[in-house]
Every structure is written in structure tokens, then in C-alpha cells.
Amino acid sequence: MTVDLAVVGLGYVGLPLVFEAVHAGMSVRGYDVNQGVVDGLNGGVSHIDDLSDEQVADLVSRGFAATTDAAVLAEATHIVICVPTPLAEDGGPDLGPVRAAVGDIARHLQPGQVVVLESTTYPGTTEEIVQPMLEAGGLKAGTDFHLAFSPERIDPGNEKFGAKNTPKVVGGVSPESTEAAAAFYGRVVDTVVRTKGTREAEMAKLLENTYRHINIALVNEMARFCHELDIDLWDVIDAAKTKPFGFQAFYPGPGVGGHCIPIDPNYLSYNVRARLGYPFRFVELAQEINATMPSYVVKRAQDILNEDGKAMKGATVLLLGVTYKPNIADQRESPAVPVAKHLREKGAEVVFHDPHVEQWRTNGSVTERVADLDEAIANADLVMLLQHHRDYDIEALAGASKRFFDTRGVAAESPTVQRL
Secondary structure: OOEEEEEEOOOOOHHHHHHHHHHOOOOEEEEOOOHHHHHHHHOOOOOOOOOOHHHHHHHHHOOOEEEOOHHHHHHEEEEEEOOOOOEOOOOOEOOHHHHHHHHHHHHHOOOOOEEEEOOOOOOOHHHHHHHHHHHOOOOOEOOOEEEEEOOOOOOOOOOOOOOOOOOEEEEEOOHHHHHHHHHHHHOOOOOEEEOOOHHHHHHHHHHHHHHHHHHHHHHHHHHHHHHHOOOOHHHHHHHHOOOOOOOOOOOOOOOOOOOOOOOHHHHHHHHHHHHHOOOOHHHHHHHHHHHOHHHHHHHHHHHHHHHOOOOOOOOEEEEEOOOOOOOOOOOOOOOHHHHHHHHHHOOOEEEEEOOOOOEEEEOOEEEEOOOOHHHHHHHOOEEEEOOOOOOOOHHHHHHHOOOEEEOOOOOOOEOOEEEO
């Protein structure tokens, strides 16, 4: 084995790990099945928000190289799997990418290697799926090689916490595997947290995101009835969060996006139903509430237009911010997509602006960003803020709009501004 680390899957999870490992002095290789991604990285081009082209070029200058050749996996002392786990049609995780990655590793597995799965999944995946595939060649996990799970905790666009200073949870199939994986991560990150085993590590990630999912659903439901009761929920939250203990602020919005919140809790709900035969009611209720927020937002938009005697059909609606988080280009599971769908179904002409997105793919069509934001605002019957990017001067945008619908609670109240 000639390199310290091979990272399988060079996306928003894998690349930050590459960055930290290289800067910790490790020799690192990347393996990905996407030739375009591999060629781009080797050419010094980044495809994620959290690393710039200059940073990727620096990684290459320090010896990092990416490849589509799985033979590189036989050369690495440590192998970390960072492939996506999207939802399958039945509501469970699509483990196709994980199985493919593990199959590649199994064909090149060497005695003494440490293999870690970081891809989010349901409890039991590491021991029930990954371990048997790796042991099929005769080597035994915990004895001949080490196997562990360590949930990714990457928060794209977070300027305070990254891969290095976010504590790393690690659980192995044996105490020896836990220590082997912890020793590796101890060279890369500031803090390593050990769990009893892989299932506890797998469940920890799902608990983190289920907690957020449920609390976001809580304030989303409160936003609906607070509007009916003429209560300013944003003011309520500001007041409540002054309590120095026992409360954490969550905020309503047009829906939830990204890979984690709208997807990860469903892995757990699916697993509970499949194994135990009963529902995880909190998760399923939260999913129902959060999934209906885009349609609720469009209903509110229709009400705003109606108040001024303007029909939704034929109205021009300008959407500001179509990414799932502020200040990044990531559009995964963005609620802007179903919002646009519902608007178009009601006959609205939908246009958009986002400083991070030039072309927006929605429901099978491609929409170009408006060329002149000031002109688009002047021409729009309704401007709807879906994402609060720092590039936006909200008060100026709201002041120039005929009607401004703020789904993020950042605009000052005025006769032309309504908040969710």
C-alpha cells in the first residue's frame, strides 16, 4: 500500500475530506465513476461550493490525483466511502451507489486496510450489507481488515464549521476497528467521538437530522395558524430565543431542501416500518407538513395578488433565490422547484433570479436567470423571496416591488410586504 487514503466519491462530502487529509500531510487518491469530475479535479477545477478552483489546484500540486480506475483502492491504507444515498421509489435509501463502491473495494481489498462508510443510511447497513460483501473474498472484518461507520457532517456553505473542526463520530464492527478508524480521523480532524458500534454511529446521524426535520415542521405548522390568528411568528421566535436555556430557534420557510433534512429521516422511518411493522409517527407527520409548504406558500401568494384584484393566472411572479441554502449554488431538493410547479399550474408566468445560478432546471425545463434584476422587479406582479442570499439588498428589493412576499422573515413590514 503506497498511499495513506483513497476517497470513494468526490462530491460535497468526499472533497472536503481530501482537502483536510492532504493538508494533514497524507498522500491521497480519489476514486469516482464520473470521468468529467475526475478530469476537472485533475485539471484544478472544483465542482462544489466549499472548495475553490485555486484550492483544488493546490491539492493537485501537493500530490492529490483522481481516477476512475478502481485499482487505486488496493494501494491505500485507508478507504473512505462518500457516495450519495438518494431515496428509492419505495421511500428507503437507494443503496446502489454504496453497493457499487463496496463491490469495487471488495475486488481490491488488502489485509490490514481500514474501510469506513460515511454515506448516510439506515442502522445496520455497515454490518448487514457492507461487511458481507467485503468478507466474501475470505478476509474477516475486525481481524484481517477494519470496518467502521462515520457519518458525514458536512454543512455546505457553513463558514464556521467544516470537516476539520466538526467532531467526527466513529463506530466500528469491533473495538479494534473503532480504534483503527478513530486513529485515522484523529490525524485529520480536531475531535473524534467513539460510539459502541456501527449502528449507534449510523443512528446518530439520523437523530441529528430528524431532530431538525421535526422542529422545522413545528414552526412551519405554527406559521400557518399564526397567520390566521394575526400573530407575527417571527417576532414570537425572536422573543422566545432570548431564553438562555431550554429553547433553540427554528424558522419557517417555503419548504426544506438539501440532502439531509428532506431525505435522511425517511431512512429511519422506512427502517422502523420494515423491521418493526409500525410507523415512526413524528417523522411521517413532519414529512407531511414540510412537503406541503410549497403549496401553502403559493396559496398565500395567490391571496396576496387577490387582495389587489390581480389574478394568479397571467401574473408574472419573480422568484428570488432558488438554491436550498443561502450563499451557495447547491440546488438539491430545493423547495423552489415545487413552488414554481404550483405557480405554473395556476397559470402564473414564473421568472427567477439567483446570484449563484445562471440556468435553473425545473420540472423538465430550463429557465435562464433574468438579465436585469431591477427591470424584472419593476415588471413583476409579485416578487417572492425564497432564499436570503447575502448579495441581496432586501429592503431595496422590497421597496422597488409592487408586492413582496418574504418567506424568510427578513424584510421590514410595509404596505407592500407580507411575511410568511
